[in-house]
Amino acid sequence: MAMLQVNDIHSYYGHIHALKGISLTVDKGEIVTLIGANGAGKTTTLKTISGTMHPRHGAITLDGEHIEGLPPHAIVMRGIGQSPEGRKIFGALTVQENLEMGAYARTDKPAIARDLDFVFTLFPRLAERKFQLGGTLSGGEQQMLAMGRALMTHPRVLMLDEPSMGLAPVLVEAIFETIQKLNQEGTTILLIEQNAAKALQVAKRGYVIETGQIVLQDTAENLRKSELVRKAYLGEM
Amino acid sequence: MLRRLSERINATDVVMFLIGGSILALVLVGSVATLTSGKYSAAQWFDLIVFGVALGGIYALIALGYTMVYGILRMINFAHSEVFMSGPFTAYFLADAWGRSGFLDENPVVCLLAIFVLAMAISLIVAVLLERIAYRPLRFAPRLVPLITAIGASFFLQYFFRGLYGPNIKPYPEIAALKPYLRFGDFRIQYVQILVIVAAALMMAGLQLIVQRTRVGKAMRAVAEDKQTAALMGIDVDSIIVLTFVIGGALAGAAGVLYALMFRQVSFIMGFIPGIKAFTAAVLGGIGNIPGAMVGGLFLGVIESLGPSLFLDGLGIPAPQQLKDAIAFTLLVLVLIFRPSGILGEKLAEKKA
Ligand SMILES: Nc1ncnc2c1ncn2[C@@H]1O[C@H](COP(=O)(O)OP(=O)(O)OP(=O)(O)O)[C@@H](O)[C@H]1O
């Protein structure tokens, strides 16, 4: 059975019907990517899974247990971590404090310390800047911090909303390497990307979303070959 | 060249600077005249400063409640002055009974502790109920709505406690142990003022420690910055908001007891003036900024205490002490003109608010 299962969810912003029946599954150990144009509903899907928004219809289950309708902090505690769109670093908190916030709901001190070490080995740049305020980090460093902070929730499913957004090509490369490395170490990942080419390289499966609906789903390999994806998202003629 | 300059400076700025400049000039002339007249002795100045610091400490404790709630909910909790009143007004009955029986003067430490605990508990409960009943349902309403609700809640609480405890001003018992003065040479400080200053300093230091060092303190700062993202970290935002009201309420209750000990009276409207002053102090320091509220409170207390004698006496104004509130609010207007973000505040425009 799928670890994370999203079943026909409908989400609204006031009267705007942003998600019109999204269904997707993420299996344990997979990287699944959700690609789509601006405004298609990718972020809204993540917000609905994380409990920031509640769906008006539909169900979301994690390991078979319903999580739709739970408040976001309860969903984090059940094992879904997120690096939100736009990084959303706490600017007035230090790098270390930002990471501590990721572990806020956890009580297992030794495991928290282990995860902190893990994040610092993953991103040595953050270790060097432990006591620097989050707001003074560069864009790339903030992205690392956002991912590190999500990792500190010790998620079973990690959701990343455009982790390569606005980064120089070298850093994009590094971020994708990190995503693969995390996955190899056992983290299940749901990845949102504008950079469809890259996303489809690291992902096992993918979904294409258009105006609030899934229009295509397949293995990453097949998606790379599909005409729709090549024309609309890989920029090929 | 000249035209560029005139384009950049507009007429209101000029008028504002003229007003500000003339007030500053008056203050300077007045101060120099007072100081050269030698009407006040050093010991008298010292008295005024100590009184100002004690009063400022009380303002600061109340201001912290305004500023912390603003920091997290971006609203002014106008009912905070009633949170301040509810605790010491309730504890009055305990203090009065013990005062009459003589128990208060036999065991002043135990009694004071009990009075503080009771007052802080009542203020805290009122603050939490206020959040739960009046503000939480309006969390996502337009910003004007909770503001008006706060004003309504303020009146409701005033008249609720008036109905509960009566409309009269009640005299807080005097505690014999707090009456003596600590003297060194010509200078003196009354014990009650020492208590007020030390208690306020300890509570502010404690708060600073909580906010900067503890897990929940960091969570409070995270929630103040971005509630949605804080929730994605596993922080229960509602409980952090409740905690903010708990801390603000307890500090206001303690401030209320200190106020009652210094001025020895309580009533259902006792919160009004100190509440406005503390709000002024919070704005002076930079609303939303915790050290700012502390600095703003002390600054306002000292200016209010020193100002009338220092600035006005030398100008030949009769009964200058009656103008202390005018000085406090003139200061507020000046700060709003020249530094709208407050003494320690960042520019409001830079905040995402
Ligand atoms: N807070 C909001 N209020 C109203 N409408 C919104 C809000 N947030 C998003 N929308 C609308 O919902 C739709 C989906 O937005 P969403 O943010 O999920 O898109 P996205 O796929 O993440 O796009 P992008 O790639 O640009 O991040 C868009 O039409 C958007 O305008």
Ligand SMILES: [Mg+2]
């Ligand atoms: Mg998006």
